[in-house]
Amino acid sequence: MRKLVLAAALALGLAVSASADLPTGAQAPLFTTQVALAGQEYGFNLRSALAKGPVVLYFYPKAFTKGCTLEANAFAEAMPEFNALGATVVGLSNDDIETLKRFSTEECRDAFAVGVASRRIVEAYDVALVRNGQDTGVTSRTSYVIAQSGEIVMVHSDMDYRDHVRKTLEAVRMLAS
Numbered sequence: 588m589r590k591l592v593l594a595a596a597l598a599l600g601l602a603v604s605a606s607a608d609l610p611t612g613a614q615a616p617l618f619t620t621q622v623a624l625a626g627q628e629y630g631f632n633l634r635s636a637l638a639k640g641p642v643v644l645y646f647y648p649k650a651f652t653k654g655c656t657l658e659a660n661a662f663a664e665a666m667p668e669f670n671a672l673g674a675t676v677v678g679l680s681n682d683d684i685e686t687l688k689r690f691s692t693e694e695c696r697d698a699f700a701v702g703v704a705s706r707r708i709v710e711a712y713d714v715a716l717v718r719n720g721q722d723t724g725v726t727s728r729t730s731y732v733i734a735q736s737g738e739i740v741m742v743h744s745d746m747d748y749r750d751h752v753r754k755t756l757e758a759v760r761m762l763a764s
Contacts, residue, residue, distance in 0.1 A: 608713050608729050608744045615644070615733040616711035621684050622677060622702030623691040628684055631677060631702055633733075640673035641740075641762050642733045643755045646704060646714045646726040647748075650682045650690040654728070658748035659690065663698040665752050674759045679704035681725055714744075732758040 609615070615633065622631040636642050645662070647655045662669075662676055669676050676699040682690070687701045695701055704726055709715050716727045730751045732741035741758035743751055 608727075608742050609731070609739055611739050611742055613739050614737050615642075615731065615739050616708075617737075618705075618708050618711065620679070620702045620705060620708060622700040623684060623688040624695075624700040625697035626688045626692040628688060631700060636675045636677070637733065637735050637737060639675060641675070641735055641759055643669065643674055643676040643730065643759065644712075644733060645676070645678050645728075645730040645751060645755070646709075646712065647678055647680050647728055648716060648725040648746075650680055650686050650701070651694070654746070654748045655680070656694045658728070658751060659694040659701070660696070661748070661752040663694075663696040665756055666698040668756055669699075669759060672759045672763045676700075676755075677702060679708065679726070681705075681709070730755050732762070734762055 617633050619630060619632045621628055633642065647658055649655055659678065666676065678701040681704050684703055691701050709726055714726045714729045716723045716725050727744055728746050728748060729744040731739050732755050734740050740762065741755065743754045
């Protein structure tokens with residue numbers, strides 16, 4: 588079925604991910620990167636974040652675009668629930684840190700960190716967005732929920748932002764129960 592959907596998307600000239608993303612059950616690749624929260628820059632280390640609880644790692648194409656802004660707003664609104672479940676939420680894109688500082692305040696509403704998705708991180712998580720066989724230089728819209736053990740327990744890859752918050756929150760709730 589996935590092959591049929593990908594073939595149809597390609598035939599229509601729609602953007603599709605170059606891969607099937609990382610599967611559930613896989614170990615999440617560890618990384619460090621620069622992130623911004625409430626306009627302040629700092630270093631983020633996935634291993635350190637996992638020591639505190641599950642991590643929702645979501646990739647988005649570009650700060651300040653309509654879908655990415657709406658997705659950031661939705662994650663910001665849901666942060667009290669994620670926080671109550673002990674989950675860290677971090678969004679990654681290939682935007683520069685200065686852009687992410689503004690995005691963290693204006694669209695993420697100072698509620699969670701957004702960071703730089705380096706080429707190494709994009710490749711490790713298999714989230715390069717490809718259109719017509721060409722890497723677009725941005726990431727696909729893909730959300731991962733990573734258990735404290737480092738195991739990926741949920742993957743949702745869809746360029747429509749609307750289900751990412753709901754699905755990641757459901758997965759975090761399942762981990763907590």
